[in-house]
Amino acid sequence: MSAITGTGPLIVEPIEPIIPSGRRRTRMLQLPKSAKIRVGLALALFFTLLAILGPYLAPFDPNASLTTTTGIPQAPSIHHLLGTTQVQQDVLSQLLAGGRSTILVALIAGIVATALAVLFGVAAGYYGGWLDDLLSMLANIFLVLPALPLLIVIFGFLSKSAAPNDLLIGLVISITGWAFGARVLRAQTLSMRNRDYVTSARIIGERGWRIMMFEILPNLVPIVATSFLFTVIYGVGAYTALSFLGVISVSHWSWGTMLYWAQSAQAAQQVHVEWWWFLPPGLAVGLFGTALALLNFGIDEFINPRLRAAGLSRRALRRAGLPSRVQLGLTPVIRTRAQAERRSA
Amino acid sequence: MRLIARRIVLYLLTAIVAITVNFFIPRLMPGNPVEVAIGHIEGQVTPATIHALDLQYGLNTKLSLIGQYFHYLDQLVHGNLGISFSSYPATVTSVIRSALPWTLGLVGLATILSFVAGTLLGIVAAWRRGSWLDNLLPAMTFFQAAPYFFVAILIVAVFATKLGWFPQNSGYDTTTLNPGLNWPFLSSLLDHAVLPALTIVVGSIAGWIIGMRNMMLTTMDEDYVLIAAAKGLSNRKVIGYAARNAILPSVSGFSLAIGFVVSGSLLTEIVFSYPGLGYILLQAIGSEDYPLLQGIFLIITFTVLAANLIADFTYSFLDPRTRQEA
Numbered sequence: 329m330s331a332i333t334g335t336g337p338l339i340v341e342p343i344e345p346i347i348p349s350g351r352r353r354t355r356m357l358q359l360p361k362s363a364k365i366r367v368g369l370a371l372a373l374f375f376t377l378l379a380i381l382g383p384y385l386a387p388f389d390p391n392a393s394l395t396t397t398t399g400i401p402q403a404p405s406i407h408h409l410l411g412t413t414q415v416q417q418d419v420l421s422q423l424l425a426g427g428r429s430t431i432l433v434a435l436i437a438g439i440v441a442t443a444l445a446v447l448f449g450v451a452a453g454y455y456g457g458w459l460d461d462l463l464s465m466l467a468n469i470f471l472v473l474p475a476l477p478l479l480i481v482i483f484g485f486l487s488k489s490a491a492p493n494d495l496l497i498g499l500v501i502s503i504t505g506w507a508f509g510a511r512v513l514r515a516q517t518l519s520m521r522n523r524d525y526v527t528s529a530r531i532i533g534e535r536g537w538r539i540m541m542f543e544i545l546p547n548l549v550p551i552v553a554t555s556f557l558f559t560v561i562y563g564v565g566a567y568t569a570l571s572f573l574g575v576i577s578v579s580h581w582s583w584g585t586m587l588y589w590a591q592s593a594q595a596a597q598q599v600h601v602e603w604w605w606f607l608p609p610g611l612a613v614g615l616f617g618t619a620l621a622l623l624n625f626g627i628d629e630f631i632n633p634r635l636r637a638a639g640l641s642r643r644a645l646r647r648a649g650l651p652s653r654v655q656l657g658l659t660p661v662i663r664t665r666a667q668a669e670r671r672s673a
Numbered sequence: 674m675r676l677i678a679r680r681i682v683l684y685l686l687t688a689i690v691a692i693t694v695n696f697f698i699p700r701l702m703p704g705n706p707v708e709v710a711i712g713h714i715e716g717q718v719t720p721a722t723i724h725a726l727d728l729q730y731g732l733n734t735k736l737s738l739i740g741q742y743f744h745y746l747d748q749l750v751h752g753n754l755g756i757s758f759s760s761y762p763a764t765v766t767s768v769i770r771s772a773l774p775w776t777l778g779l780v781g782l783a784t785i786l787s788f789v790a791g792t793l794l795g796i797v798a799a800w801r802r803g804s805w806l807d808n809l810l811p812a813m814t815f816f817q818a819a820p821y822f823f824v825a826i827l828i829v830a831v832f833a834t835k836l837g838w839f840p841q842n843s844g845y846d847t848t849t850l851n852p853g854l855n856w857p858f859l860s861s862l863l864d865h866a867v868l869p870a871l872t873i874v875v876g877s878i879a880g881w882i883i884g885m886r887n888m889m890l891t892t893m894d895e896d897y898v899l900i901a902a903a904k905g906l907s908n909r910k911v912i913g914y915a916a917r918n919a920i921l922p923s924v925s926g927f928s929l930a931i932g933f934v935v936s937g938s939l940l941t942e943i944v945f946s947y948p949g950l951g952y953i954l955l956q957a958i959g960s961e962d963y964p965l966l967q968g969i970f971l972i973i974t975f976t977v978l979a980a981n982l983i984a985d986f987t988y989s990f991l992d993p994r995t996r997q998e999a
Contacts, residue, residue, distance in 0.1 A: 364811075465683065468683050468687075469683065469686055469687045469690055471928070471929060472683070472684065472687050472928060472932065472978060472981055473687055473690065473691060473932075473974060474932040474935055474970075474974055474977045475932060475936065476932075476936035476939070477936065477969060477970040477973045477974070478691075478694070480954070480958070480966065480970070481694070481698060481966055481967055481970045482698070484958060484961070484963065484966050485699070485701075508929070561818060565818075568820050569820055569821075569822070569940055572820070572822055572940065573940070573954075573955065573958055574955075574958055574959065575958055584820075587820075587822065587823065587826070590826070591822070591826065591943070591944060597829060597833070597834055597841050597842070598834070603830065606823070606826050606830075607827075609823075610819060610820070610823035610826065610827070611819075613818075613820055613823065614815050614816075614818050614819030614820075614823065615815070616818075617815075617817075617818025617819065618811070618814050618815045618818045620818075621814045621817070622811070622814070625814075628887075
């Protein structure tokens with residue numbers, strides 16, 4: 329492709345230089361055309377910004393009791409856009425301040441767990457033998473061991489000796505979150521171990537870690553991405569659950585601690601349901617998870633063309649010229665517009 | 674049967690890991706576990722209790738760490754999980770025994786319901802591509818991504834507090850009824866279980882639907898499905914052939930899901946003040962009742978392992994290839 333830039337000596341006829349580069353660009357841009365990926369990306373971006381800017385945007389100190397004259401949570405008003413808690417703390421400020429810790433812990437857990445999954449999974453699949461047996465067994469043990477009760481026991485003892493620290497929390501959560509990714513990556517590495525290009529790299533005399541890093545890993549990128557998103561979702565869930573239970577200090581603001589306080593005041597059981605107290609943090613956790621799950625669906629559809637056709641609505645199917653009823657024996661393939669043009673040309 | 678044997682070895686190893694973690698964590702903490710225990714017990718501590726605690730942890734008995742470990746195993750085998758700090762002098766075993774049936778009943782029922790309904794909906798979603806079910810998927814994803822206890826709070830707020838259709842909390846009407854095999858108690862039991870069970874179903878069903886749908890889409894492209902249709906079999910039969918094979922990953926994925934569901938139901942119980950393990954777990958955390966915490970962890974682990982084993986047996990029953998392997 330790079331030879332068709334118009335400067336090469338082999339090109340005699342003038343070729344519009346726009347075509348190759350332009351076509352490549354549209355293909356890159358076509359990936360996010362899936363509505364799922366677009367919505368997911370937008371939401372993920374929003375939450376990232378929230379994590380960075382949230383604490384600075386908070387109009388009040390999340391800990392401060394703003395008035396002592398009443399012990400009843402105040403409904404949203406112009407002063408407090410999301411109302412107040414029982415001790416008159418501003419819910420919006422807590423939401424903005426708590427987002428950072430929640431998202432940070434989830435990201436740390438996701439990054440560390442994915443790194444562990446890649447390390448263990450690829451090594452187990454590539455080397456095989458006793459290392460594979462050992463690592464696979466370890467992964468299987470962590471898969472069946474119920475994670476939340478284990479985390480509760482660890483944090484129950486840990487919180488006595490250490491102050492809440494987002495890095496530490498993320499690291500501990502990652503211990504319980506790597507196994508699934510490792511298993512999937514191992515299976516995929518296993519299928520690549522004996523492909524020709526890996527064998528030739530081995531014959532050339534490349535070292536093991538280099539083959540794994542530069543020959544095998546690039547082919548695993550979609551799986552690594554899926555596994556990362558999956559672990560971040562897991563991290564949010566685990567961290568929120570742990571703070572909701574009060575195992576992690578309840579004065580360390582996160583969306584989970586907000587729900588802890590709302591639940592201990594029985595906000596949902598009060599006659600006038602105090603929805604402004606529990607709805608924002610819960611929705612925030614759910615939407616953040618949904619954003620990542622949507623991205624995951626997008627990646628799945630990118631890898632598996634069958635799912636790509638299945639994800640379309642009836643109208644979109646008709647537009648793509650596909651029947652809305654299943655036709656057995658036919659795999660509907662959705663082409664990008666560039667591919668379709670190339671075919672008809 | 675080799676598969677089953679391999680899985681049993683794995684579960685035994687997992688159980689050993691859980692027990693070992695449980696053994697070492699209190700000993701890694703600063704201070705003597707017996708002193709910690711005495712500091713936490715509410716009420717009068719007699720010298721006999723201190724002696725009992727010494728024996729239980731194997732301290733002051735000149736046992737080596739390995740010796741203490743085997744001593745601990747011996748206690749476990751005899752069902753001795755120690756004394757609960759918060760409900761002293763009750764033992765951890767008795768506290769857990771009173772709560773376990775509630776959790777087992779709730780989780781078991783809700784999980785089976787969710788699995789069956791989710792799998793059926795997944796089949797429909799794959800067969801009727803682009804139908805309303807596909808449009809529901811993002812909403813279901815939200816309920817799966819949102820924490821169980823948040824879903825529980827929403828359900829309490831809407832169906833119990835606002836609409837008043839079902840009770841807000843506890844496992845049965847504790848003010849007027851006594852547990853027994855009579856209609857008022859059983860109906861109250863059912864009435865109180867609806868919302869917690871609904872929470873667990875709502876929180877877990879999306880996973881089953883999506884998994885089944887995606888697997889169905891792949892299976893429907895197989896040649897034997899095409900042949901079944903070409904032979905002129907009815908749609909129902911063709912779907913049956915595809916579904917039977919597509920369900921296998923769902924069954925093997927069951928072992929992954931059950932841990933999540935159990936954890937989720939613990940949190941659900943807390944919101945509903947349902948008298949199961951989740952509820953005593955919250956009490957244990959609040960009063961730093963470490964023996965109870967650890968006991969709950971062990972019991973949940975063993976329960977999950979047992980559920981896994983059942984899923985494995987089902988799998989080898991459904992898939993003859995796993996039986997032939999040996």
